[in-house]
Amino acid sequence: MSKELKVMSLDDVSKHNKDGDLWVVVDSIVYNLSKFKDLHPGGASVLLDPEVAGQDATEQFFALHRTEVLQKPAYQRLRIGKIEGEEPVILAENKGSVSKVPYAEPTWLAEGFKSPYYSENHREFQKVVRKFFDDYLYQDAQAREADGKRPSLDLIHKMHEYEIHAMRMGPGKHLKGRTLMGGIVKPEEFDYFHELIVTQEFARCGARGYGDGLQGGMVIGLPPVLNFGSEELKAKVVDDVLAGKKFISLAISEAHAGSDVMGLQTTAVKTEDGKEWIINGTKKWITNGVFSDYFTVGCKTEDGFTVILVERGEGVETRQMKTSYSTTAGTAFITFDNVRVPVGNTLGEEGGGIYVILSNFNHERWVMCCASARSQRSIVEESFKWITQRKAFGKPLHAQPVVRNKLAGMISRAEAGQAWLENVTYQMNNMSYKQQASKLAGQIAFLKSYLTGSAQETARDAVQIFGGRGITEDGMGRFIAHYHRTIGFDALLGGAEDVLKDLGVRQALRAMPQDAKL
Numbered sequence: 001m002s003k004e005l006k007v008m009s010l011d012d013v014s015k016h017n018k019d020g021d022l023w024v025v026v027d028s029i030v031y032n033l034s035k036f037k038d039l040h041p042g043g044a045s046v047l048l049d050p051e052v053a054g055q056d057a058t059e060q061f062f063a064l065h066r067t068e069v070l071q072k073p074a075y076q077r078l079r080i081g082k083i084e085g086e087e088p089v090i091l092a093e094n095k096g097s098v099s100k101v102p103y104a105e106p107t108w109l110a111e112g113f114k115s116p117y118y119s120e121n122h123r124e125f126q127k128v129v130r131k132f133f134d135d136y137l138y139q140d141a142q143a144r145e146a147d148g149k150r151p152s153l154d155l156i157h158k159m160h161e162y163e164i165h166a167m168r169m170g171p172g173k174h175l176k177g178r179t180l181m182g183g184i185v186k187p188e189e190f191d192y193f194h195e196l197i198v199t200q201e202f203a204r205c206g207a208r209g210y211g212d213g214l215q216g217g218m219v220i221g222l223p224p225v226l227n228f229g230s231e232e233l234k235a236k237v238v239d240d241v242l243a244g245k246k247f248i249s250l251a252i253s254e255a256h257a258g259s260d261v262m263g264l265q266t267t268a269v270k271t272e273d274g275k276e277w278i279i280n281g282t283k284k285w286i287t288n289g290v291f292s293d294y295f296t297v298g299c300k301t302e303d304g305f306t307v308i309l310v311e312r313g314e315g316v317e318t319r320q321m322k323t324s325y326s327t328t329a330g331t332a333f334i335t336f337d338n339v340r341v342p343v344g345n346t347l348g349e350e351g352g353g354i355y356v357i358l359s360n361f362n363h364e365r366w367v368m369c370c371a372s373a374r375s376q377r378s379i380v381e382e383s384f385k386w387i388t389q390r391k392a393f394g395k396p397l398h399a400q401p402v403v404r405n406k407l408a409g410m411i412s413r414a415e416a417g418q419a420w421l422e423n424v425t426y427q428m429n430n431m432s433y434k435q436q437a438s439k440l441a442g443q444i445a446f447l448k449s450y451l452t453g454s455a456q457e458t459a460r461d462a463v464q465i466f467g468g469r470g471i472t473e474d475g476m477g478r479f480i481a482h483y484h485r486t487i488g489f490d491a492l493l494g495g496a497e498d499v500l501k502d503l504g505v506r507q508a509l510r511a512m513p514q515d516a517k518l
């Protein structure tokens with residue numbers, strides 16, 4: 001880019017300092033704002049200010065705009081030159097790189113820190129995953145979050161080339177024979193730290209609705225098929241879903257009941273010949289439901305609660321719900337009206353649905369913990385940048401002790417959450433599935449409630465630091481506003497905070513030794 005730009009001096013630029021002939025320098029690049037001036041969203045007067053017109057306005061610019069403004073093609077067209085002997089510092093291409101902002105990365109990625117948990121392979125893996133997400137995912141996330149459309153199919157197919165959908169299901173047999181991230185990790189070596197990396201890198205896109213829209217339904221809806229479906233059913237469904245050719249949702253919650261699965265009212269009744277189920281009822285808040293081909297549905301049956309895979313077809317209607325995040329997630333209200341499904345689509349035992357659902361909870365919640373811990377850290381990074389580039393009362397914001405105090409809380413919570421998460425992840429790598437169910441359900445429940453609770457504190461503190469920009473959907477504080485608006489989701493999905501805390505204590509009480517007395 002800079003090669004084509006004319007080289008000039010600050011002196012040359014200073015001559016273009018008036019209405020009709022207006023240049024400014026930002027980060028060593030010269031912009032001709034003569035025509036843009038009247039279209040500038042911040043008004044014309046600021047650009048004609050003697051400290052801006054014909055001057056190097058880098059500091060003024062970055063006090064009011066995000067870097068990405070200058071990366072937009074519409075504004076790149078305003079570039080006419082570069083200052084002799086200078087190179088862009090802020091606008092340098094840095095896709096895939098690790099942030100140098102303090103606490104912007106978990107310690108294992110920060111320069112000079114060590115970690116017992118991550119191997120060289122995890123480090124190599126992280127690099128390619130970040131590069132991929134920076135190159136392909138970030139732009140789509142921002143665009144879809146803004147227009148509310150579902151994640152782009154091109155991207156979903158690209159992710160399949162690297163088997164990212166399969167990796168998001170965690171370590172296991174479903175990875176066999178797949179080339180993961182171009183072959184950087186062997187399927188049998190892929191562990192929960194690799195999966196943590198995928199989830200945490202993904203969470204950096206800072207688009208909560210999109211985060212769920214991009215195969216959130218698969219992450220929670222496919223495991224019951226993988227773990228409890230017949231071989232025939234798996235052959236039909238799994239590969240297509242992991243290739244992004246078909247989409248799947250978990251359909252449990254209803255208007256009548258959420259956490260209380262035994263209170264659900266959707267029914268499945270067998271036909272007289274016993275070959276089919278007939279399903280009737282409704283489901284609500286079903287992530288990806290709008291565009292799903294398959295639904296993993298919790299139903300009331302004669303023997304209790306049963307999970308059945310339903311294919312979109314006659315009698316299945318889905319309608320988009322508007323929640324407080326974007327419609328990108330495809331959150332649906334679903335009606336099942338005399339839907340006929342082969343009994344071979346039953347997942348697990350008839351009447352054993354609660355086990356099918358519970359068996360997936362640990363993994364689902366742990367995935368949410370990975371994303372939540374990483375998103376909090378991004379808020380720390382945003383806040384650090386803001387307090388160092390924003391001035392108030394003649395000083396940078398960080399000169400105020402109250403601002404530093406808020407940062408201290410934000411950093412401590414991000415660090416504590418990640419350290420706890422890595423400990424739990426290490427246990428997952430070293431426990432059988434059964435051990436995990438008995439030993440980690442409480443740990444993961446506490447971790448998730450800690451992270452979602454502390455995330456809300458961090459969201460509130462960040463809004464205070466950003467002021468009005470923290471509640472404005474575009475501009476400097478847009479990630480803070482988005483985070484603050486959507487943070488409540490994490491505290492509900494996969495188990496409400498209070499329910500999880502109680503679960504953790506009840507599990508601990510069960511392990512309390514009889515002879516432990518004061």
Ligand code: HEM
Pocket residue numbers: 024026031033040041042043046047052057060061064065066069070075078474475476
């Ligand atoms: C290459 C030059 C510039 C471009 C392309 C540009 C573009 C924009 C855009 C797109 C916005 C809307 C808010 C946003 O998306 O962040 C904006 C707002 C603004 N700009 Fe600029 N701008 C430029 C230079 C400047 C300069 C040199 C100043 C001088 C101080 C300035 C002052 C402002 C102000 C005060 C706002 C309103 C900010 C707010 O509402 O928070 N701009 N500008």
